[in-house]
Amino acid sequence: xxxxxxxxxxxxxxxxxxxxxxxxxxxLNISGETGYNNQPSNVQSIHYTNNDVYISCSxxxxxxxxxxxxxxxxxxxxxxxxxxxxxxxxxxxxxxxGMGHIGVWSNGVSVFNAKDAxxxxxxxxxxxDAFVFEGSSFDECLGHPAPNGEYHNHINPTxxxxxxxxxxHSPIIGYAFDGFPIYGAYAYENSDGTGVIKRMETxxxxxxxxxxxxxxxxxxxxxxxxxxxVSSQNPLGNYLEDYEYNEGYGDLxxxxxxFCITPEYTEGxxxxxxxxxxxxxxxxxxxxxxxxxxxxxxxxxxxQSGHNSIPNxxxxxxxxxxxxxxHEPLLLKMIDILGRDMKIHQSGQLxxxxxxxxxxxxxxxx
Numbered sequence: 482x483x484x485x486x487x488x489x490x491x492x493x494x495x496x497x498x499x500x501x502x503x504x505x506x507x508x509l510n511i512s513g514e515t516g517y518n519n520q521p522s523n524v525q526s527i528h529y530t531n532n533d534v535y536i537s538c539s540x541x542x543x544x545x546x547x548x549x550x551x552x553x554x555x556x557x558x559x560x561x562x563x564x565x566x567x568x569x570x571x572x573x574x575x576x577x578x579g580m581g582h583i584g585v586w587s588n589g590v591s592v593f594n595a596k597d598a599x600x601x602x603x604x605x606x607x608x609x610d611a612f613v614f615e616g617s618s619f620d621e622c623l624g625h626p627a628p629n630g631e632y633h634n635h636i637n638p639t640x641x642x643x644x645x646x647x648x649x650h651s652p653i654i655g656y657a658f659d660g661f662p663i664y665g666a667y668a669y670e671n672s673d674g675t676g677v678i679k680r681m682e683t684x685x686x687x688x689x690x691x692x693x694x695x696x697x698x699x700x701x702x703x704x705x706x707x708x709x710x711v712s713s714q715n716p717l718g719n720y721l722e723d724y725e726y727n728e729g730y731g732d733l734x735x736x737x738x739x740f741c742i743t744p745e746y747t748e749g750x751x752x753x754x755x756x757x758x759x760x761x762x763x764x765x766x767x768x769x770x771x772x773x774x775x776x777x778x779x780x781x782x783x784x785q786s787g788h789n790s791i792p793n794x795x796x797x798x799x800x801x802x803x804x805x806x807x808h809e810p811l812l813l814k815m816i817d818i819l820g821r822d823m824k825i826h827q828s829g830q831l832x833x834x835x836x837x838x839x840x841x842x843x844x845x846x847x
Contacts, residue, residue: 502653502662502745502746503534503565503567503656503660503662504527504529504534504798505798506587506652506653506656506662506745507523507524507527507536507587507588507589508523508524508543508587508588508589509523509524509526509527509798510522510523510524510525510543514543515541516539516541516542516543516544516545516546517541517542517545517546517547517556517632518555518556520539520541520556520557520558521539521541521558522539522541522542522543522588523538523539523541523542523543523588523589524536524537524538524587524588524589525537525538525539525589526797526798527797527798528791528795528796528797528798529567529795529796529798530792530794530795530796531567532566532567532568533564533565533566533567533778534564534565534567535562535563535564535565535789535791535795536561536562536563536564536565536585536589537560537561537562537791538559538561538562538563538585538588538589538590539558539559539560539561539589540556540557540558540559540561540589540590540591540631540632540633541556541558541589541590541632542588542589542590542622542624542632542640542641543588544622544640544641545622546620546622546624546632547620548620549618549619549620549625549626550617550618551617551618552615552618552625552626554625554626554627554628554630555626555630556626556630556631556632557626557629557630557631558630559591559629559630559631559787560788561585561589561591561787561788562787562788562789562790562791563582563585563658563781563787563789564778564780564781564789565585565656565658565660565778566659566660566776566778567660568660569659569660569661569751569775569776570775570776571751571774571775571776572659572773572774572775572776572777575736575772575773575774576772576773576777577771577772577773578594578769578770578771578772578773579594579782579783580593580594580596580598581593581627581631581782581783581784581786582631582633582658582781582782582786582787583657583658583769583773583782584655584656584657584658584663584768584769585655585656585658586634586638586641586654586655586663587641587652587653587654587655588641590624590632590633590634590638590641591631591632591633591634592633592634592655592657592663592768592769593611593633593634593635594635594766594768594769594771595610595611595612595635595636595721595765595766595767595768595771596608596609596610596611596721597609597610597611597614597615597635599614600720601708601709601720604706606696606702606706606708606722607693607708607709607720607722608720608721608722609719609720609721610718610719610720610721610765611635611636612635612636612763612765612767613718613719614719615635619636621639621640622634622638622639622640622641623636623637623638623639623640623763624638634768635767635768636763636767636768637665637666637755637757637761637763637767637768638654638655638755641654642654642665643831644665644666644755644757644761645761646667647667647678647679647680648678649667649678649817650664650667650668650669650678650743650744651664651665651666651667651668651754651755652664652665653743653745654755657753657769657773657774657775658773658777658778658781658782659773659774659775659776659777659778660775660776660778661738661750661751661752661753661774661775662743662745662746662750662752662753663752663753663754663755663768663769664681664743664752664753664754664755665754665755666680666681666754666755666756666757667679667680667681668681668732668741668743668752668754669741669742669743672739672740672741672742672749673741673742674741674742674743674747679732680757680759681731681732681733681739681754681755681756682730682731682732682733682756682764683730683731683733683737683756683764683765683766684726684727684728684729684730684731684732684733684734684735685724685725685726685727685730685731685764685765685766685770686724686725686727686730687717687718687723687724687725688717688723688724688725690711690717690723691710691711692707692710692711693707693708693709693710693711693720693722693723694707694708696722697722697724697725697726708720708722718765721765721766721771724765724766726770731756732754733754733756734770734774735770735771735772736753736769736770736772736773736774737753737754737756737766737767737768737769737770738751738752738753738754738769738770738774739751739752739754740752751774751775753768753769753774755767755768756768812834812835814835815832815833815834815835816832816833816835817830817831817832817833826844831844832844
């Protein structure tokens with residue numbers, strides 16, 4: 482009798498490809514695990530060339546999702562294949578994030594921006610904040626499905642990582658479509674990798690206005706373009722244009738990121754961060770700012786996107802874990818999601834058990 486001691490592996494632990502987080506930061510489903518409505522979950526395959534990584538995914542997470550109050554949509558397998566550049570570059574002309582997916586979480590679920598699909602008087606000037614107008618339909622994992630069945634998060638994907646861990650640098654939890662990583666809410670205090678661990682704070686704040694007659698960049702609007710008067714029924718924060726960027730107000734720049742050293746990028750990288758309050762409430766712009774920092778590749782954004790073709794020359798990323806004859810494996814080590822050796826498995830920790838037969842077990846102690 483043979484055993485295969487893996488359910489689902491966070492590819493970070495692989496020793497076959499070192500210091501290439503664009504390859505080894507994904508939840509790779511290698512044993513046919515299913516999620517919502519018994520659909521394939523997480524990332525089904527990873528392929529790569531010298532230039533790009535191809536992430537084939539269902540957009541269905543491995544954790545439980547739903548219900549979605551007031552939202553009749555159902556999460557459906559999207560059969561996505563996203564292309565992530567391995568050499569991201571700052572853009573000369575910054576591109577606004579559009580509707581639909583703007584990045585992909587490490588479990589293959591879509592990242593959406595802060596907008597919902599509506600604006601005041603349908604003019605596209607005062608854009609509704611999805612957290613405000615759609616938040617009641619978010620499930621416990623703070624996601625919900627779009628009309629096409631695409632499950633997604635506009636804000637902190639709380640079920641994807643431990644967003645209560647303020648003692649360690651947050652892991653990579655996804656990639657934006659400009660190829661730069663998205664981290665959770667906590668990072669080194671200083672961008673050079675020094676200092677204590679702290680929550681990354683947004684540099685956007687609510688404007689001090691009582692009438693919505695101008696935009697954050699100072700543009701004065703015509704009366705027919707005004708938004709609703711600020712009131713208790715329509716408070717500041719309902720619209721994205723209620724916020725303004727103040728350089729230095731928080732830790733992050735206008736893209737909701739910074740150039741910094743991280744555990745995975747020891748030479749430094751630009752990185753986006755989740756922004757939440759001290760109590761854990763999502764804070765605008767939540768994930769990625771109104772625009773991408775880097776050059777956005779074609780094929781990932783816009784209508785009918787996310788179905789890139791994998792080149793014949795691409796390599797398949799494998800964990801080199803093989804089936805072995807049934808025997809009691811010897812535990813070699815326990816590591817956390819950052820690859821650090823752990824001596825004791827404490828309550829509330831997610832750890833990976835690595836055995837002498839090449840198998841790996843993912844365990845969480847409640």
